[in-house]
Amino acid sequence: MEDKKIAVSLRDVSKRFGKVQANSKVSLDIYNGEILALLGENGSGKTTLMNMLAGLYFPDEGQIVINGQEAIIANPRDSFKYGIGMVHQHFKLVDVLTATENIILGLNGKLGKKQAREKIVEICDKYGFDLDPDKKIYDMSVSEKQTVEIVKVLYRNASILILDEPTAVLTPQEVEKLFNVLRKMKADGKAIVIITHKLHEVEELSDKVAVLRKGKYIGTLITKETTIQEMTDMMVGESINLDIERPDPVNPKKRIEVKNLSVVSDDGLKKLDDVSFDINSGEILGIAGISGCGQKELLEAIAGLQKTCDGSSITYIGDDGSKEEIVGMDPLKVSRMGISFSFVPEDRLGMGLVGNMDIVNNMMLRSYRNKGIPGFVERKEPRKLAEDVVNELNVVTPGITTPVRRLSGGNVQKVLVGREIASAPKVLLTAYAVRGLDINSSLMIYDLLNQQKKKGVAVVFVGEDLDVLLALSDRILVMCGGKVSGIIDGRTADKNKVGLLMTKLGGEE
Ligand SMILES: Nc1ncnc2c1ncn2[C@@H]1O[C@H](COP(=O)(O)OP(=O)(O)OP(=O)(O)O)[C@@H](O)[C@H]1O
Numbered sequence: 461m462e463d464k465k466i467a468v469s470l471r472d473v474s475k476r477f478g479k480v481q482a483n484s485k486v487s488l489d490i491y492n493g494e495i496l497a498l499l500g501e502n503g504s505g506k507t508t509l510m511n512m513l514a515g516l517y518f519p520d521e522g523q524i525v526i527n528g529q530e531a532i533i534a535n536p537r538d539s540f541k542y543g544i545g546m547v548h549q550h551f552k553l554v555d556v557l558t559a560t561e562n563i564i565l566g567l568n569g570k571l572g573k574k575q576a577r578e579k580i581v582e583i584c585d586k587y588g589f590d591l592d593p594d595k596k597i598y599d600m601s602v603s604e605k606q607t608v609e610i611v612k613v614l615y616r617n618a619s620i621l622i623l624d625e626p627t628a629v630l631t632p633q634e635v636e637k638l639f640n641v642l643r644k645m646k647a648d649g650k651a652i653v654i655i656t657h658k659l660h661e662v663e664e665l666s667d668k669v670a671v672l673r674k675g676k677y678i679g680t681l682i683t684k685e686t687t688i689q690e691m692t693d694m695m696v697g698e699s700i701n702l703d704i705e706r707p708d709p710v711n712p713k714k715r716i717e718v719k720n721l722s723v724v725s726d727d728g729l730k731k732l733d734d735v736s737f738d739i740n741s742g743e744i745l746g747i748a749g750i751s752g753c754g755q756k757e758l759l760e761a762i763a764g765l766q767k768t769c770d771g772s773s774i775t776y777i778g779d780d781g782s783k784e785e786i787v788g789m790d791p792l793k794v795s796r797m798g799i800s801f802s803f804v805p806e807d808r809l810g811m812g813l814v815g816n817m818d819i820v821n822n823m824m825l826r827s828y829r830n831k832g833i834p835g836f837v838e839r840k841e842p843r844k845l846a847e848d849v850v851n852e853l854n855v856v857t858p859g860i861t862t863p864v865r866r867l868s869g870g871n872v873q874k875v876l877v878g879r880e881i882a883s884a885p886k887v888l889l890t891a892y893a894v895r896g897l898d899i900n901s902s903l904m905i906y907d908l909l910n911q912q913k914k915k916g917v918a919v920v921f922v923g924e925d926l927d928v929l930l931a932l933s934d935r936i937l938v939m940c941g942g943k944v945s946g947i948i949d950g951r952t953a954d955k956n957k958v959g960l961l962m963t964k965l966g967g968e969e
């Protein structure tokens with residue numbers, strides 16, 4: 461095999477933010493014609509390291525060597541000059557502009573818009589992107605926005621492409637498409653770095669795996685020669701048990717009865733179509749389905765946040781057998797009844813947390829809602845809650861008074877999920893709870909959900925990873941196109957069958 465050329469070398473690169481040593485003396489080589497997966501727990505310094513190549517941060521010490529020469533990357537423009545392009549965890553596009561306008565933004569236009577548009581179409585044809593160059597960003601899905609970001613990088617002839625958790629926001633089908641594009645780029649000789657927490661993706665896509673732990677470079681492995689267990693152990697620094705537990709249901713009783721639930725969106729689309737099922741206490745009900753099949757609307761309806769069609773009914777059944785109708789109820793009242801709802805959005809700061817507020821204040825947003833004493837804000841309890849969440853979930857943060865936007869992506873999310881769990885609910889509705897979380901933190905969240913189940917909480921878990929759903933759930937409700945296509949026993953469920961139910965109404969067609 462021919463020797464591949466090094467595209468970029470990082471040599472003893474360090475970066476500190478106040479008290480946090482985000483990277484310390486990291487040395488890493490990135491090769492042309494290779495896909496390198498950059499792995500590490502939340503807060504281990506992956507984004508920071510790559511941001512130094514993108515010109516967003518400047519190293520405190522160390523060198524970046526490109527084509528054998530030291531490169532000074534003081535800003536994103538320098539980074540482009542060196543052929544580096546990065547697609548960030550949070551996109552940086554201008555909403556009111558079209559794809560084409562965004563792509564040429566900041567290049568004091570050698571090409572007119574029409575020629576630029578032609579070049580964009582060419583790039584899309586070459587790599588197989590599905591992109592309308594004239595579409596405005598605000599009309600785009602997350603996956604389309606990501607495509608714009610990637611085409612933008614290619615338009616600038618980048619030879620080194622860095623993607624920061626690109627798959628966290630994509631459906632399995634979109635992930636497959638992206639991977640095919642990345643493979644084509646690799647075949648073109650480009651150097652590709654992908655940050656991801658999904659170890660199956662690392663196995664499927666990458667040639668090599670570089671591991672960071674607590675800001676330090678631990679080593680590089682050849683993907684074909686390693687295992688998920690070895691990668692995890694290297695990230696964490698000790699041997700981790702990767703098994704997901706499934707304790708027996710605890711005295712399950714019907715907690716919520718959903719009957720003939722239908723939801724129509726503002727633009728007249730049927731999002732939920734005559735859905736009926738039960739949610740039991742002391743049990744985890746997993747919900748499987750491709751993105752947009754109605755999971756979101758379902759959870760929102762139960763939380764009192766969705767307008768439902770006539771004839772829909774969601775009944776809450778109390779410990780004493782008393783019944784209350786949730787449809788039409790004020791969401792605040794639903795929340796006070798002990799129905800807790802956390803939906804981790806694609807943009808983790810977009811919903812549920814306020815980036816500029818500290819952890820304590822973000823806790824208060826929730827506990828204040830629970831107590832509902834107007835005009836009176838008790839700060840002690842949220843402080844305790846914040847401390848508990850930080851300790852129990854190992855949130856990496858300088859303190860509980862740190863603004864949430866300063867935390868790494870995964871740690872932001874632990875705060876979001878932890879807050880809901882800490883509110884001691886009767887019903888815990890959670891969607892995408894582990895989106896963006898490292899494997900160890902994910903296992904911790906599954907553990908927390910199991911603990912809630914053992915306490916008798918009715919847990920509803922919407923997840924993207926089928927393997928996890930099959931390992932964790934007592935029952936799995938499979939949705940397809942707004943309908944329930946099956947409810948199966950998690951202990952005996954077959955992965956292929958669930959997959960089929962997700963894409964068509966099993967057996968009925
Ligand atoms: N601008 C900043 N100001 C202060 N601290 C920061 C800043 N950016 C990152 N940090 C801190 O540096 C450390 C590394 O963060 P970084 O975002 O690089 O982690 P990461 O490996 O990308 O994590 P994740 O997987 O959660 O995205 C964290 O402790 C984080 O809180």
Ligand SMILES: [Mg+2]
Binds near residue numbers: 507508624
């Ligand atoms: Mg990151």
